[in-house]
Amino acid sequence: MSAHAAVPALELSGVSVSYGQTHAITDVDLSIPQGTLAAIVGPNGAGKSSLMKAVLGLTSATGDVKVLGKRAAAGRHLVAYVPQRRSVDWDFPATVLDVVLMGLYRELRWWRRIGRGERDRAMQALAEVGMADLARRQITKLSGGQQQRVFLARALVQDADLYLLDEPLAGVDAPSEAALMATLRNLVASGRTVVAVHHDLSTLQAHFDWLAFIHRKVIAAGPLTECLTLENLRSTYGTQLLAVPAVWEATHA
Amino acid sequence: MPDLLAFLGDPTVLIVGAGAVLLGGVAGGLGAFAVLRRQSLLGDAMAHAALPGVVVGYLVSGERSAGPILAGALVSGLAAGLAALHLSRLPRIKSDAALGVSLSLGFALGVVLLTRVQGSAGGHQAGLEAYLFGQAAATLRGDLLWLAGAVVLCTATMVVAWRPAKLTTFDREYAAASQVRVRLVDALLTGVLALTIVLGLRMVGVVLMAALVVAPAVAARQWSSSLLGMVLGGAAIGAGSALSGALISASAPGLATGPLIVVVASAVAGVALLTSRRESQRA
Numbered sequence: 001m002s003a004h005a006a007v008p009a010l011e012l013s014g015v016s017v018s019y020g021q022t023h024a025i026t027d028v029d030l031s032i033p034q035g036t037l038a039a040i041v042g043p044n045g046a047g048k049s050s051l052m053k054a055v056l057g058l059t060s061a062t063g064d065v066k067v068l069g070k071r072a073a074a075g076r077h078l079v080a081y082v083p084q085r086r087s088v089d090w091d092f093p094a095t096v097l098d099v100v101l102m103g104l105y106r107e108l109r110w111w112r113r114i115g116r117g118e119r120d121r122a123m124q125a126l127a128e129v130g131m132a133d134l135a136r137r138q139i140t141k142l143s144g145g146q147q148q149r150v151f152l153a154r155a156l157v158q159d160a161d162l163y164l165l166d167e168p169l170a171g172v173d174a175p176s177e178a179a180l181m182a183t184l185r186n187l188v189a190s191g192r193t194v195v196a197v198h199h200d201l202s203t204l205q206a207h208f209d210w211l212a213f214i215h216r217k218v219i220a221a222g223p224l225t226e227c228l229t230l231e232n233l234r235s236t237y238g239t240q241l242l243a244v245p246a247v248w249e250a251t252h253a
Numbered sequence: 254m255p256d257l258l259a260f261l262g263d264p265t266v267l268i269v270g271a272g273a274v275l276l277g278g279v280a281g282g283l284g285a286f287a288v289l290r291r292q293s294l295l296g297d298a299m300a301h302a303a304l305p306g307v308v309v310g311y312l313v314s315g316e317r318s319a320g321p322i323l324a325g326a327l328v329s330g331l332a333a334g335l336a337a338l339h340l341s342r343l344p345r346i347k348s349d350a351a352l353g354v355s356l357s358l359g360f361a362l363g364v365v366l367l368t369r370v371q372g373s374a375g376g377h378q379a380g381l382e383a384y385l386f387g388q389a390a391a392t393l394r395g396d397l398l399w400l401a402g403a404v405v406l407c408t409a410t411m412v413v414a415w416r417p418a419k420l421t422t423f424d425r426e427y428a429a430a431s432q433v434r435v436r437l438v439d440a441l442l443t444g445v446l447a448l449t450i451v452l453g454l455r456m457v458g459v460v461l462m463a464a465l466v467v468a469p470a471v472a473a474r475q476w477s478s479s480l481l482g483m484v485l486g487g488a489a490i491g492a493g494s495a496l497s498g499a500l501i502s503a504s505a506p507g508l509a510t511g512p513l514i515v516v517v518a519s520a521v522a523g524v525a526l527l528t529s530r531r532e533s534q535r536a
Binding site for chain 1: 424432
């Protein structure tokens with residue numbers, strides 16, 4: 001392993017997030033290596049989204065966040081974010097291409113018009129998620145899976161080093177799930193790092209190679225082959241998930 | 254026909270018409286953002302809460318001059334708008350409740366002050382009741398300059414802040430993660446909206462001004478496929494509605510201008526909704 005790859009893609013030390021009296025996450029230490037396709041897993045209300053928001057600077061957090069060795073603000077331009085598709089109102093006057101172009105706003109000064117070069121980049125990102133033929137479609141007319149692919153394309157045009165996704169496969173049809181995962185695997189193959197909040201335990205093994213179990217703090221983290229144990233599932237989910245043994249049998253059959 | 258030509262050649266009518274086009278245009282254009290950001294009620298709260306500022310502005314200056322009244326209206330309208338925004342960020346208050354309280358409280362204060370002034374000697378001559386439902390005929394040449402200034406300011410703001418405003422309106426979280434200063438964009442859009450509303454008070458009145466912001470944008474949404482199209486469409490529909498309403502009102506004394514403008518704008522919105530073939534698919 002080269003010295004460069006030894007720098008973690010994402011490193012959290014002593015990160016805590018509180019809302020009033022409620023502690024969403026407490027004293028989280030987590031180090032995710034470069035080139036992984038990582039899932040952040042935990043029960044509802046375990047603080048998965050809070051952890052992601054702390055990395056993005058969307059919520060006030062204490063502790064230290066480093067992206068590729070760079071502290072918060074300096075590292076944030078290396079990060080592309082894919083929010084939950086349900087977090088926005090899709091009844092908005094815009095085409096698929098318009099939304100993907102939003103990924104380039106950060107690098108365009110206000111007087112710069114969007115030109116051929118920007119459009120080409122956006123079309124390329126749409127092609128990667130298999131949506132090039134829908135570029136001119138109104139976003140009100142997209143299915144859930146298509147919405148999610150548009151959001152991923154918007155992140156792709158940012159050409160980031162670390163991709164953070166909040167439940168990218170929630171409520172997504174099978175063809176879209178396949179297209180999304182193929183795109184994420186391509187990113188990892190090209191040396192990027194992907195970190196996704198994920199809730200479906202039955203697809204963990206098929207989709208990811210690195211895991212962090214979260215329940216207000218880190219229960220366990222590491223390569224999936226070492227980390228996906230019945231003991232870790234039990235201590236993360238406790239009695240919340242009666243289906244744990246079934247999942248276990250399904251993935252270890 | 255000669256009657257109509259004489260009517261249109263009347264300088265008063267020209268001023269009223271020009272004022273209506275400027276006001277309706279800027280209100281309808283900004284309305285696109287207010288509607289998409291679900292801030293229609295915020296506009297209504299700011300309009301109603303501008304009334305105490307109008308009366309206080311009059312009391313301070315002692316006359317019906319535009320400057321102090323506009324300044325007073327802007328201060329009290331913005332104060333109510335910002336208070337409502339702040340209240341709705343508190344965990345225990347829903348935003349519609351926060352807006353409802355700000356709206357009613359501001360308007361109640363305004364009506365109390367207004368009735369007090371009208372009861373005083375010479376107060377009934379102040380003509381402040383025109384601010385309730387609007388009076389196009391009261392539009393002065395000086396008002397046109399204010400309106401033109403507001404159009405220039407709002408247009409410039411939107412040109413410079415177009416992409417942050419669009420991004421923040423569609424996807425707030427992603428905007429914040431992309432280093433957009435979301436709170437600043439909010440403040441900017443709320444500020445220009447408040448300015449527009451305050452400038453429309455004399456013509457449309459505090460009670461109905463918000464409708465001139467909302468109705469043209471709702472109409473434009475049905476026919477537009479881009480944000481720019483919705484903003485320009487809203488501006489055109491707002492200008493057209495305000496012009497027709499103001500001209501009808503100016504030609505028939507006794508008809509309040511605000512309600513006429515709002516009836517025209519709402520009729521356009523109704524037609525737009527009925528003829529729209531846009532299917533809205535909600536996830």
